[in-house]
Amino acid sequence: MIEIENLSFGYSRKKLLYKNLNLSLKSGGVYGLLGKNGAGKSTLLKNMAGTLFPVNGSITINGRHPYKRQPSFLETIYYIAEDVYVPPLTIKKYQNLFAPFYPKFNIDSFYQYLRELEVDADSKLNRLSFGQQKKFVIAFALACNTDVILMDEPTNGLDIPSKSQFRKLIASVMNEDRLIMISTHQVRDLENMIDNIIIVDSGNLLLHASVGNITDKLCFKTVTEIPESARVLYKERTLQGNAVVMENTLGEDSKLNLEFLFNGIVENPEMAKQIFSTTQTLSA
Amino acid sequence: MKDTFDLYRFTLLFKKTILERPAQLLGLMALMLLVSLGFYSFFAYFREWEAAHATAFIWGYVGGGIVLASVIFAHFTTNASGAAYLMLPASSLEKWLCGISIVGVMFTIIFLGFYRLMDFSFINLYHSRLNKNDAHYQFFYSQAQIFAFDGRLPKFSYMLFANFAGAALLGSLYYNRAGLVKTALTVLATMAFIGLANYLIARLFFNNLSSANPFWSVNLQLTNNYRTVDAPQYIKDFADNLTQFIIPAILWVTVYIRLREKEI
Numbered sequence: 001m002i003e004i005e006n007l008s009f010g011y012s013r014k015k016l017l018y019k020n021l022n023l024s025l026k027s028g029g030v031y032g033l034l035g036k037n038g039a040g041k042s043t044l045l046k047n048m049a050g051t052l053f054p055v056n057g058s059i060t061i062n063g064r065h066p067y068k069r070q071p072s073f074l075e076t077i078y079y080i081a082e083d084v085y086v087p088p089l090t091i092k093k094y095q096n097l098f099a100p101f102y103p104k105f106n107i108d109s110f111y112q113y114l115r116e117l118e119v120d121a122d123s124k125l126n127r128l129s130f131g132q133q134k135k136f137v138i139a140f141a142l143a144c145n146t147d148v149i150l151m152d153e154p155t156n157g158l159d160i161p162s163k164s165q166f167r168k169l170i171a172s173v174m175n176e177d178r179l180i181m182i183s184t185h186q187v188r189d190l191e192n193m194i195d196n197i198i199i200v201d202s203g204n205l206l207l208h209a210s211v212g213n214i215t216d217k218l219c220f221k222t223v224t225e226i227p228e229s230a231r232v233l234y235k236e237r238t239l240q241g242n243a244v245v246m247e248n249t250l251g252e253d254s255k256l257n258l259e260f261l262f263n264g265i266v267e268n269p270e271m272a273k274q275i276f277s278t279t280q281t282l283s284a
Numbered sequence: 285m286k287d288t289f290d291l292y293r294f295t296l297l298f299k300k301t302i303l304e305r306p307a308q309l310l311g312l313m314a315l316m317l318l319v320s321l322g323f324y325s326f327f328a329y330f331r332e333w334e335a336a337h338a339t340a341f342i343w344g345y346v347g348g349g350i351v352l353a354s355v356i357f358a359h360f361t362t363n364a365s366g367a368a369y370l371m372l373p374a375s376s377l378e379k380w381l382c383g384i385s386i387v388g389v390m391f392t393i394i395f396l397g398f399y400r401l402m403d404f405s406f407i408n409l410y411h412s413r414l415n416k417n418d419a420h421y422q423f424f425y426s427q428a429q430i431f432a433f434d435g436r437l438p439k440f441s442y443m444l445f446a447n448f449a450g451a452a453l454l455g456s457l458y459y460n461r462a463g464l465v466k467t468a469l470t471v472l473a474t475m476a477f478i479g480l481a482n483y484l485i486a487r488l489f490f491n492n493l494s495s496a497n498p499f500w501s502v503n504l505q506l507t508n509n510y511r512t513v514d515a516p517q518y519i520k521d522f523a524d525n526l527t528q529f530i531i532p533a534i535l536w537v538t539v540y541i542r543l544r545e546k547e548i
Contacts, residue, residue, distance in 0.1 A: 051367050052547050069544075070287040074373035085364035087304045097300045101293070101373040 001027050002048060002148070002179065006057035009047055013055060017043055017203040020057065025196070027062075027147065028176035029210075032194035033183035034262050040203045041183040042082060045150045048181070049079035061148055075102055078141040082152040084133045086125035091136065094125060102144040110143035117165055131157040138166065142173050151182045155189040167193045187258040197258070199265045206269045209276060211256055217275050218264075219248040220257045233271055234264030247275050288375055297374045297382050301356075312352055313391060317398045320344025328406050337403070337431045345395050346444045352391055353452035354464040356383045357543070361461055366548035380540040387449055388536075396433060403431050443528050450535030457542040499523030 004023040010016035017040050025031055035041045046052040047059055050066030050073075059066055064073040087094065091114070099105040114121050117135040125133060134157050141149055155163050170180060170193055184190060197214065199207040209217075218233065224241045226232060231247040245257070245264045265272045302309060320340045327336035359369035369379075407428045414424050432438070448471070455467025478498050486496040494503040494510060500523065501514045514520075 046367075046548075049367065049371060051370050053545075069370060069376065071290070071293060071373045071375050071378075072287050074371055077371070079367060079371050081364040081367045083362060083364040085362060085368045088307070089304065093303070097296075097303055098372075100296050101300075 001025065001062055002181075003060045004048075004057070005059075007047065007054050007059060008056035009043060009052065009054050016055065018047075019203065021203075021205055023198070023205065023208060025179060025181070027179045028174075029179060029196045030170060030174060030194045031179070031181040031196045031198055032187075032190045032258075033181055033198045033200065034187055034190075034258070035183070035185065035200040036266065037185055039185075039201045041185075041200060042152050044200065045079065045152050045181065045183055048148075049077065049150055051079070075104075076146050077148040077150070078102075078144050078146045079150045080137055080141055080152060080154055082156065084130065084137055086128070086133050086136065088124065088126040090124050091119075091121050094140075098140070099144075102146065104145035106143050106145055109145075110139060113139035113142055113169060116169060117162060131159060131162065134158060135162060135166075138169070142169065147177060147179065149178070149180045151180070153184055153186075154182060155184060155186060163189055187262050191256075191258050197261070199262060201266055201269070204269070206265050207272060207276065213276075214261065215248070215254060215256055216251075217248055218254075218261070219246055219250075219252045220244075220254040220260060221252070231271060231275065233268050233275070234260050236260065236263075288377055289381075290375075290378070293374055294378045294381065297372075297378050298385065300372075301382050301386065308355060309352070309386065312355065313348070313394060316344055316348025316351065317395065319348065320395070320399065321402055324402055324406065328410070331410075331427065333407075333428045336406075338437055340402075341399065341431070341438065342441055342444070344399065345392075346441050346448065348395065349387060349391060349445045349449040350452045351464065353387045353449040354456050354467065356387055357453060357456045357539075358463060360457070360546070360548055363548055366460070366546075370546065370548065376540065376544040380543050383453065384536060384539070387453065392445075399431070400433075443532075446532035447527060447535065450532050450539070453539045454535055454542060457539060457546055460548075499526070 002023070002025040004021055007018055007021040007023075008016050009018045021044075033041050033044065043052065047054055048061065048066060050069050053067045061073070061077060064070070064076075066073065066077070089097070095107070095110065099107070099110075111121055114136070117139055119128070119132055119135050119139065123132070125136060128136065134154065138151075138154055141151075155166060158166060167189075170182075174180065182190060182194065194211065196210050197207060198205065220243075222238060222241045222243045226235065226242055226244060226246075230244075230249075232244055233247070234245040236243045243257075243260060245260045248254070320343060323343055324336045324340035327333070327339060360366040372379075374382075407430060410428050411425060414421055418424070451471050452464060452467055455470065456463040459466040479496075482498040483493070483496045486502050487493050490502060490504055490513075492504050492506060494505040496502045499515060499519055501512050504511045504513060515523075
């Protein structure tokens with residue numbers, strides 16, 4: 001479980017990016033952290049990982065403070081940065097040197113994930129392409145069986161089949177003790193994979209809701225005419241008519257469209273706040 | 285306690301640190317030994333044994349130690365490698381001990397061992413090639429002696445190593461890119477500032493000041509004569525303690541503090 005209480009953070013104390021952010025994330029969920037470039041997604045992940053320290057407030061992960069970087073805590077969390085670091089080693093040597101630091105590392109799962117992601121297990125890491133290196137890091141992170149996995153833009157550099165394989169892999173490794181947070185600005189990559197959505201923009205938390213809650217509150221559909229009384233969060237003209245995201249006043253079932261949701265929330269944060277205010281804490 | 289130090293984890297970390305970048309660490313050490321061998325061979329060829337000993341020792345040990353110190357914590361050139369290092373499940377104390385063990389202990393042992401072997405081989409070869417019937421045999425024989433590791437020059441080198449390798453270690457944690465160059469500039473700027481401040485302060489007390497050596501002496505010009513006024517012995521002793529123990533200790537301990545507080 002990740003608890004963020006009154007978090008303030010800025011690269012300069014005079015100019016804070018996050019001010020008094022509150023957020024509570026439960027284990028057993030895959031959280032999608034969405035935001036535009038420069039919205040503060042990586043910064044939030046780094047604060048959770050403990051590679052950046054809050055200016056004020058606190059972050060606890062399963063009751064531990066990340067900034068202390070204690071080994072017993074680091075064994076339970078894996079952070080994948082946006083760019084990839086791999087030493088000039090073979091995969092076997094890497095596993096021999098790094099896996100012993102993670103008590104729950106599962107060697108069979110590791111090679112299985114590598115096979116599923118189509119990474120040659122005999123390769124030398126620095127000779128792999130960026131996408132292959134990224135897949136290797138993802139396979140290693142998942143095999144470590146840590147309670148928390150933080151991924152910063154994990155699908156960057158992956159080809160289309162790999163993105164699909166990545167989604168399947170994440171679904172297969174989820175259990176109720178695990179919490180996976182994936183940040184991305186490529187919202188379509190996360191479709192059908194996440195069960196909770198967090199949207200940030202310029203250090204503000206615009207939305208934190210489960211997929212079920214979102215589809216309860218919002219309706220995603222294509223209409224020929226937009227009802228006058230409807231509160232429309234987002235609309236986009238398509239060949240079939242107007243694709244809209246509007247308040248779900250009639251309790252309709254619809255399929256979440258992450259891209260439209262994201263655009264709607266970022267363009268109309270106040271309306272989104274009003275629609276979701278009955279059940280969710282929205283403001284940063 | 286296990287979160288502070290665990291011997292098994294430290295062993296894993298040590299092994300990982302050496303084998304993760306073998307070309308960088310072991311290759312660099314090998315290169316420094318070769319540099320030392322190069323200097324030694326060059327001067328030994330001309331039978332300049334004193335120069336051979338001094339240059340090989342200072343460039344190999346002090347120079348090599350500084351370069352090695354600047355790379356041992358150089359994980360912060362990219363966000364990914366820096367994060368991977370900070371997130372590795374080992375304590376800051378273990379990471380610090382690992383770094384200083386490699387630079388301060390392992391490199392010192394390897395260098396001194398190599399140096400002794402090199403020195404012994406060259407000098408034995410030289411002695412064996414001397415003509416025992418030559419009238420000047422004793423003189424030539426005594427020209428080359430095994431270099432003692434507890435003489436003035438080695439002691440001075442240990443002091444330089446402790447200070448500059450400490451500065452390089454610390455610099456690599458402050459400057460993410462081109463750490464060695466930026467650290468060298470910072471050290472030079474600090475030394476220039478101390479020298480200038482010392483000179484200006486000395487000028488307040490002496491009208492005919494020629495030059496001033498911090499914590500050591502001032503040189504005065506009296507018409508065409510030069511005179512030196514030494515600092516009191518207790519000041520010199522303080523300066524010795526400062527450069528031999530206090531500054532290195534501050535530098536090496538600050539590395540640990542910086543490592544704990546490092547963000548990326």
